[in-house]
Ligand SMILES: *[C@@H]1O[C@H](CO)[C@@H](O)[C@H](O)[C@H]1NC(C)=O
Ligand SMILES: *[C@@H]1O[C@H](CO)[C@@H](O)[C@H](O)[C@H]1NC(C)=O
Ligand SMILES: *[C@@H]1O[C@H](CO)[C@@H](O)[C@H](O)[C@H]1NC(C)=O
Ligand SMILES: *[C@@H]1O[C@H](CO)[C@@H](O)[C@H](O)[C@H]1NC(C)=O
Ligand SMILES: *[C@@H]1O[C@H](CO)[C@@H](O)[C@H](O)[C@H]1NC(C)=O
Ligand SMILES: *[C@@H]1O[C@H](CO)[C@@H](O)[C@H](O)[C@H]1NC(C)=O
């Protein structure tokens with residue numbers, strides 16, 4: 113017996129153990145209609161208790177009805193295993209015993225005839241017990257008798273070692289594999305003399321390995337026992353190949369397989385892998401449901417397991433391994449596929465994101481463009497283009513700005529950029545890309561008429577190029593509210609300088625006079641010089657702007673009208689600002705250039721008095737500055753309303769003439785008012801007067817007269833004003849009182 117073969121047998125033994133574990137639940141059935149049990153022992157087919165119940169004679173198990181013991185030959189059967197092809201039995205020991213005087217008491221040999229069964233040397237061992245003993249095993253093979261045995265001696269109990277079977281009190285000896293019969297006997301050398309008191313008997317037996325552990329107690333016993341043994345069995349004498357052709361082939365079930373045992377004759381039937389039960393019976397092998405036992409299947413998750421005939425499948429989600437044929441291999445995740453899916457999903461998601469945000473911006477941009485086009489039309493962009501187109505050359509001066517340009521210029525219409533607010537809308541200060549400062553007017557337009565007004569202002573201003581008229585640089589029509597872009601006039605409105613305490617007191621007469629002159633010049637220009645006469649319609653101190661050196665610039669042409677040359681009068685809806693409105697126009701709705709003259713007259717009075725055109729703080733009669741002024745002159749208490757410092761610093765003559773001019777401009781009847789040309793000439797004259805001292809008036813009277821004469825076609829007040837001024841001059845100095853005018 114080579115070490116290698118032992119090792120191989122051990123390995124196969126381990127395999128058997130595993131198999132046993134796998135089919136633990138297998139039910140070993142007898143042949144139908146046969147007794148299943150004898151006492152505690154189950155008798156499965158091919159074994160049987162009676163004729164017809166066993167496969168062949170050697171598988172007949174005898175059952176003692178009185179003590180219910182199963183026997184084969186002279187051994188007790190304790191268990192029969194179909195899977196392992198084993199039969200567990202219990203066999204008697206051989207024994208001889210002596211009495212104290214050395215006479216033999218018992219001499220019992222053992223014989224064993226196993227018939228079809230064979231004794232495996234790997235599963236059993238031959239053991240001899242005693243201190244004066246020789247144990248012999250004898251067998252017959254091929255009609256020859258063989259024997260082997262061992263000697264066991266000891267003089268003292270203490271020399272024997274528990275668990276050790278090495279010749280002292282106990283000995284083992286190998287016997288050949290596959291024995292089918294044997295005789296056992298024991299003998300003594302000295303009739304157990306001297307040792308009798310602790311070892312009266314000797315024993316010999318074959319025992320299943322692992323079921324016997326030597327102990328010194330055994331040396332003292334006198335009873336004969338039965339020892340467990342394991343026998344192998346197989347069917348018939350032929351090998352599978354031969355047996356299969358015979359009608360009584362034992363492997364009955366279609367799910368059974370035939371095996372040839374390596375070292376034994378005959379054949380053995382086994383259920384195929386994945387089945388359990390009795391392969392010797394038809395339909396004896398039953399499918400094992402591997403899914404019911406987690407140790408039998410490789411599925412990672414119980415719910416993936418699906419039982420099949422003879423096997424099982426681990427059904428995995430497709431993405432798990434991508435290939436359905438790999439089912440049952442434990443559902444190892446297919447990492448390549450998972451990565452592919454992950455990358456695919458990631459790329460898809462990102463491109464979707466990019467695409468949708470791109471679409472969003474495109475649509476938003478389109479919407480904005482459409483909206484701007486809509487506003488452009490709504491704001492009269494087309495009309496404007498048309499009208500600007502009619503005037504050759506002028507289109508160059510008016511630029512059409514884009515929304516973005518103006519947004520940038522005003523810091524998105526920041527509060528801090530607001531320089532004016534009023535009924536007309538809001539005015540922002542803006543810085544264009546070329547660092548040019550502009551004023552951007554965001555009109556407040558509520559209806560279509562106002563759009564026309566707006567277009568009007570653009571058209572009117574586009575035709576004007578005058579140093580005392582605010583220059584329109586361009587416009588923007590793409591916003592809901594149209595935007596106008598003007599040159600920026602740095603010092604704000606005239607109103608601010610004459611009505612705010614802090615400014616008014618330091619705003620010198622000379623400047624006031626110049627502003628009046630410049631304004632009248634601009635209005636004269638509008639009324640006459642411009643290609644088509646323009647009536648401003650809203651002349652007032654808030655519409656006169658002042659730049660760095662207090663040069664006047666007329667602004668706000670929102671209500672202005674172009675008057676065809678052949679028409680002196682124009683019927684319109686009355687528009688303008690209360691306090692400045694021409695009373696005649698108010699009554700007749702007939703718009704003439706003289707309406708502007710009236711309004712300008714009010715501005716002149718404002719310059720003189722520093723009082724507002726309309727103030728509800730004043731009494732009813734004095735509410736309108738024009739009326740207040742006229743009545744003051746009539747009542748000869750003009751001094752009450754004149755700005756103090758003007759009286760102090762101003763050339764009295766100039767003031768006198770200025771007052772007269774204002775009064776004439778405020779004449780109730782338009783015809784009685786001077787034209788703007790006359791007003792401008794007169795103011796120019798008044799300014800010149802300053803350069804000539806009063807004492808030289810006589811010498812210059814001719815010039816003055818000439819100037820006035822040219823300025824005013826029907827000047828009825830020229831001379832008298834001069835004289836009155838003289839009186840005024842004296843009275844100022846002598847009495848400190850005013851005696852102005854003759855009440856005209
Ligand atoms: C049967 O088994 C029972 C319990 O395991 C045991 O007490 C009894 O001795 C056994 N009988 C035989 C005949 O082996
Ligand atoms: C059956 O068992 C009884 C009691 O052990 C015994 O007396 C008898 O001889 C046995 N019969 C057979 C046939 O072995
Ligand atoms: C018989 O052997 C089987 C395994 O082969 C075992 O499960 C069973 O418990 C044994 N029966 C007895 C009575 O020893
Ligand atoms: C032992 O046996 C022999 C023969 O049977 C007998 O003569 C002898 O007295 C026995 N000795 C004792 C101590 O029993
Ligand atoms: C042992 O006993 C046998 C028979 O009982 C006898 O013939 C023999 O002489 C004895 N031997 C010794 C050494 O006592
Ligand atoms: C025991 O019996 C066997 C045969 O049954 C015989 O050969 C042997 O001599 C006997 N031994 C003694 C000591 O009587």
Ligand SMILES: *[C@@H]1O[C@H](CO)[C@@H](O)[C@H](O)[C@H]1NC(C)=O
Nearest residue numbers: 207216217218219220221336
């Ligand atoms: C054992 O042998 C003795 C004599 O050698 C004999 O009297 C006895 O009946 C035998 N026992 C059995 C169970 O055979």
Ligand SMILES: *[C@@H]1O[C@H](CO)[C@@H](O)[C@H](O)[C@H]1NC(C)=O
Nearest residue numbers: 223250251252257258294295
């Ligand atoms: C075994 O013992 C029996 C009777 O006791 C005998 O007939 C047979 O020949 C013996 N066999 C051997 C091999 O000794």
Ligand SMILES: *[C@@H]1O[C@H](CO)[C@@H](O)[C@H](O)[C@H]1NC(C)=O
Nearest residue numbers: 274275276322324325326327
């Ligand atoms: C046998 O018995 C000895 C001592 O009682 C013990 O050490 C040993 O482990 C036992 N062996 C087996 C296999 O039970």
Ligand SMILES: *[C@@H]1O[C@H](CO)[C@@H](O)[C@H](O)[C@H]1NC(C)=O
Nearest residue numbers: 269270272273274327328329
């Ligand atoms: C051996 O084991 C038995 C019990 O199994 C015990 O009584 C005995 O003392 C042991 N012998 C030794 C030497 O340990």
